[in-house]
Amino acid sequence: xxxxxxxxLIKELARLPGIGPRSAQxxxxxxxxxxxxxxxxxxxxxxxxKERIGFCRRCFNLAEGALCTICADSRRDGGVxxxxxxxxxxxxxxxxxxxRGLYHVLGGALxxxxxxxxxxxxINELLARVDESxxxxxxxxxxxxxxxxxxxxxxxxxxxxxxxxxxASGLPVGGDLEYADELTLGRAFAGRRSLRxxxx
Amino acid sequence: MRYATTRAVVLSSRPLGEADRWLTxxxxxxxxxxxxxxxxxxxxxxxxxxxxxxxxxxxxxxxGRTRATVTSAQLVDVFRHLREDREALTAAAVGCxxxxxxxxxxxxEERVFxxxxxxxxxxxxxxxxxxxxxxxxLGFLVKLLYEAGYLPVLDRCASCGAGGRALAFSxxxxxxxxxxxxxxxxxxTPEAIAALHAAVALPLAELRAAPxxxxxxxxxxxxxxxxxxxxxxRLRALRFARL
Ligand SMILES: [Zn+2]
Ligand SMILES: [Zn+2]
Numbered sequence: 001x002x003x004x005x006x007x008x009l010i011k012e013l014a015r016l017p018g019i020g021p022r023s024a025q026x027x028x029x030x031x032x033x034x035x036x037x038x039x040x041x042x043x044x045x046x047x048x049x050k051e052r053i054g055f056c057r058r059c060f061n062l063a064e065g066a067l068c069t070i071c072a073d074s075r076r077d078g079g080v081x082x083x084x085x086x087x088x089x090x091x092x093x094x095x096x097x098x099x100r101g102l103y104h105v106l107g108g109a110l111x112x113x114x115x116x117x118x119x120x121x122x123i124n125e126l127l128a129r130v131d132e133s134x135x136x137x138x139x140x141x142x143x144x145x146x147x148x149x150x151x152x153x154x155x156x157x158x159x160x161x162x163x164x165x166x167x168a169s170g171l172p173v174g175g176d177l178e179y180a181d182e183l184t185l186g187r188a189f190a191g192r193r194s195l196r197x198x199x200x
Numbered sequence: 201m202r203y204a205t206t207r208a209v210v211l212s213s214r215p216l217g218e219a220d221r222w223l224t225x226x227x228x229x230x231x232x233x234x235x236x237x238x239x240x241x242x243x244x245x246x247x248x249x250x251x252x253x254x255x256x257x258x259x260x261x262x263x264g265r266t267r268a269t270v271t272s273a274q275l276v277d278v279f280r281h282l283r284e285d286r287e288a289l290t291a292a293a294v295g296c297x298x299x300x301x302x303x304x305x306x307x308x309e310e311r312v313f314x315x316x317x318x319x320x321x322x323x324x325x326x327x328x329x330x331x332x333x334x335x336x337x338l339g340f341l342v343k344l345l346y347e348a349g350y351l352p353v354l355d356r357c358a359s360c361g362a363g364g365r366a367l368a369f370s371x372x373x374x375x376x377x378x379x380x381x382x383x384x385x386x387x388x389t390p391e392a393i394a395a396l397h398a399a400v401a402l403p404l405a406e407l408r409a410a411p412x413x414x415x416x417x418x419x420x421x422x423x424x425x426x427x428x429x430x431x432x433x434r435l436r437a438l439r440f441a442r443l
Pocket of ligand 1: 056071
């Protein structure tokens with residue numbers, strides 16, 4: 001429709017997640033209107049990130065070099081591993097400031113509906129990592145059908161001496177009980193905890 | 201009417217854009233419908249777990265020009281046990297994936313809706329795995345094929361019509377074939393033939409009580425060939441189960 005190079009730009013933009021053909025066209029024309037020095041940094045950043053960034057050899061987080069910044073940090077507690085689906089899931093956990101252990105990124109979740117089986121994920125690498133020095137594995141996969149299936153599968157494979165925990169799932173902070181669905185509320189009941197000290 | 205109220209089973213759910221999901225629904229009134237639900241992946245979303253796969257919901261759908269959007273959802277059935285067992289989850293996925301592939305969008309199929317709901321209910325009531333050998337899974341799939349018009353021929357040779365002993369199963373010819381018509385058929389044992397007969401004849405509740413067996417697994421493999429022949433693709437859920 002336009003010149004071949006503009007068409008190509010629109011086509012490439014439209015391949016990005018969440019960008020439809022109309023948004024791609026809008027972005028392409030925005031880029032065309034800009035001065036070179038305003039948009040070339042974007043092109044350079046894409047090239048650079050693809051050249052420099054790979055996956056951490058140990059935890060499959062994004063890494064510049066063999067290990068990611070978290071694995072390379074000697075102050076982190078190697079005795080606890082938090083298992084997440086995607087590298088992006090590490091960011092919110094880090095922001096809580098509650099966790100000082102290491103991570104393991106699975107690269108997705110088990111899904112019978114999509115045919116994603118254990119061999120498609122970094123599960124064997126996780127099992128190989130859980131040696132004598134690891135005492136707890138926190139399963140922080142999403143609270144969805146696929147995330148739960150993944151957590152159950154991994155929990156079954158873990159050696160008995162390791163403590164396996166799952167992030168609590170229940171009512172969102174600031175929400176109203178009235179609006180909770182039965183699935184969420186059922187979970188909240190199952191995971192209720194005592195407000196007074198009790199013998200464990 | 202741009203807004204429609206309907207009861208639906210959520211067959212599958214895929215991430216879309218920043219925080220949305222693309223749902224495949226099987227509705228009671230309009231058959232299979234694909235619809236978008238906005239913001240469902242945000243942890244603060246008002247949807248909560250309502251639109252997770254295998255749930256049954258009462259929905260309000262807005263039919264836009266290019267796609268349908270879910271604007272409200274009320275949970276009707278949530279199959280909690282099914283979600284806690286890998287084999288049960290696989291069994292549910294087989295039924296839901298098969299339904300999504302066998303029925304075209306927008307064809308009213310009230311019986312299929314009822315079949316999906318009772319299939320999920322039976323799996324949830326206590327599933328005896330593995331999924332690949334479970335009579336309930338074989339029954340669920342054969343009944344879906346029946347509703348789609350692809351019931352395998354089991355009472356005579358699907359090729360020549362002779363009533364003699366069946367020796368093989370042919371997906372292309374639609375069922376059991378006799379010794380004179382082997383052709384592309386795969387050999388089948390009498391036990392697997394019996395499993396197929398039971399899957400057609402018995403209600404899902406009775407199939408649930410029957411123990412898993414190698415004969416059922418063999419029958420499921422053959423039935424899967426028939427499914428793939430008509431649907432044009434194999435079931436990912438059965439690849440997952442390593443059938
Ligand atoms: Zn790392
Ligand atoms: Zn014949």
